[in-house]
Amino acid sequence: MVESKLGSPPRTKGRATIRDVARLADVARMTVSRFFTNPEQLHAATRARVAQAVDTLSYVPDRAAGSLITRRSGFVAFLLPSLTNSNFAAIAHGIAGTLRPANYQLLLGNTSYSVGEEERQIEQMLARRPEAIVVTGERHSRRCTQLLMNAGVPVVELADLPTHPIDLAIGFSNREVGRIAATHLLSLGYQRIGAIGPGRSADSIDFRGEERLESFEETLSAAGRRTDLVLRHGEPPVSYRHGALGVGILLERESKLDAVFAISDLGAVGAMMECQRRKISIPRGLALMGFGDFDISTEMVPTLTTIAVDFESLGQKTALLLLDVMRGKKIGETARITNVGMRLIQRGTTRKVAD
Amino acid sequence: MVESKLGSPPRTKGRATIRDVARLADVARMTVSRFFTNPEQLHAATRARVAQAVDTLSYVPDRAAGSLITRRSGFVAFLLPSLTNSNFAAIAHGIAGTLRPANYQLLLGNTSYSVGEEERQIEQMLARRPEAIVVTGERHSRRCTQLLMNAGVPVVELADLPTHPIDLAIGFSNREVGRIAATHLLSLGYQRIGAIGPGRSADSIDFRGEERLESFEETLSAAGRRTDLVLRHGEPPVSYRHGALGVGILLERESKLDAVFAISDLGAVGAMMECQRRKISIPRGLALMGFGDFDISTEMVPTLTTIAVDFESLGQKTALLLLDVMRGKKIGETARITNVGMRLIQRGTTRKVAD
């Protein structure tokens, strides 16, 4: 006979509580609690009785109640601009997969590339007391930065490398993307080199394309080339259509255009399609390259030259870093920024014109 | 002077609680609570004082604590097989967007097309006491069905139409997809018609492809055609590569193959690429069609004939339905299943050979 044997009648409505299980197994609530956190501690017979009761009632512990006292919500928040972009989906997958064995759950928030949405999402997330927050991109509104700094939990800025991270940063340099792309096209001897990326929009938080374009431009300039074929049009996110339109605009601007870098494979693929419609052969008539190494890129005819970052592994590394920090490991100043790098994958769309 | 004026010292560590705010604003905790749920009820001056305190302390209410007593977690669980598939991403986007104004948060779970993962995810979700659960696909393990039926909250089975829904169902019929595809190809007079879909795998919960293939097969049979060109190979999820390999296998099996239905646009696009590599002209040498109306499909040259379902709107409808149910609206037996239908979009990859 134990504490809660007498009292309220058995519940019939709603989910069973730890009380119901305790009553049915004729043990204290604490014993039921231990059944989940430290089953070996229980006497085999007790354990069996509790297991039976848990099963009968289909009992699932309420983590919200538990976390109130343990102060561990088991949530990690991840804010991304778009679920539709498979690079972000890959990161999310990497994080979630690595966090699960440690019994953490990913709380996904979609900012739709909007500053306002990012703020709203961060507040929503904070209400759930995440044990860590992962945000995408490097620039955030004052208020976002404020909220993140006051969050009192590890914050990771992902997929871009800020010079002054709020806390932790892991990713790659978008400026390096532009530089590698320009260097590649220059080294192959292309003469009239263009690029396609998005323009600036008021509420956007996505500057990744712009950074790729800027450094691309700078590298061209440094080589003494014209930069008027670096096209900014439309708004992020870019798309197949964006690339198709872009190459059209560029060809109008310079009919002898011989190479184009699109800030995303999506745009590059769209440009390839447009070239097919215009009977421009690739890479003979026009060389193309992108960024992201999307699935489609290896399937294209010819295959698309691109710059690849392993996003799934980026997500995994992020999760491992967070796991360390959440377990109390201290991170030195130098280890706050991790550059995972990238690699140029030369494929069929950028062969030398006369090779 | 109020209840909590005396007591523990001001907190310096961790997030502020409602107590801290109440103390700073010199009001009762309830007043702070009301500031968030029903601000108009407060005297303007009081409201201002509370607002000030909230701001000073960067206070964000802890929803876990609140939901413990309101019994409203504010979560809706959504289990999908893959984030990378843009159709599912579109559904998730539709649900999340429609739910947000009502202050619900989507809890996303990735099952990776695996039964075991689905069970694990459902348990994880239940521990968060979601107010509704949305699952994808129609077949679930015994245990999953059990868990869902005992959940005590609305359950929506999405993107497929089961004959006996656990609770609610909304989506379309995969059998109809196969039927429409076969009918379309037959009506155009194609003679040697094939199809490409995944085989069956042990742990998979994804039978959507199989259902499309089955009804496709049946429709061919009913028209007196051969069905040995309906190819099942590989495992879900399908991909560009899957389609490219598939069309290769089919061409080996029947060199006069003149039309192919891929159960996903991804496969159809892959097949198109393979044809390009083999110098098979489309649709003259081979007609192709897919399902899903992915972004890429309108960009292909020629554009891809497909069957479209508006997934974003499917997500929105799901959310609206759930909002109704969660607000206590009763749903009649007949209204438990919603068929959102689909439409055939004839584009460039299926023109009559001699038109």
Next chain:
DNA sequence: GTGAAAGCGCTAACAT
């Protein structure tokens, strides 16, 4: 190995 008391941060219900 097991139990009882206390309390996490919040709000429903009932005062005033």
Next chain:
DNA sequence: ATGTTAGCGCTTTCAC
């Protein structure tokens, strides 16, 4: 318009 009491479901802590 504001305050007080009680308690949501769980775990920490200490007792046995």
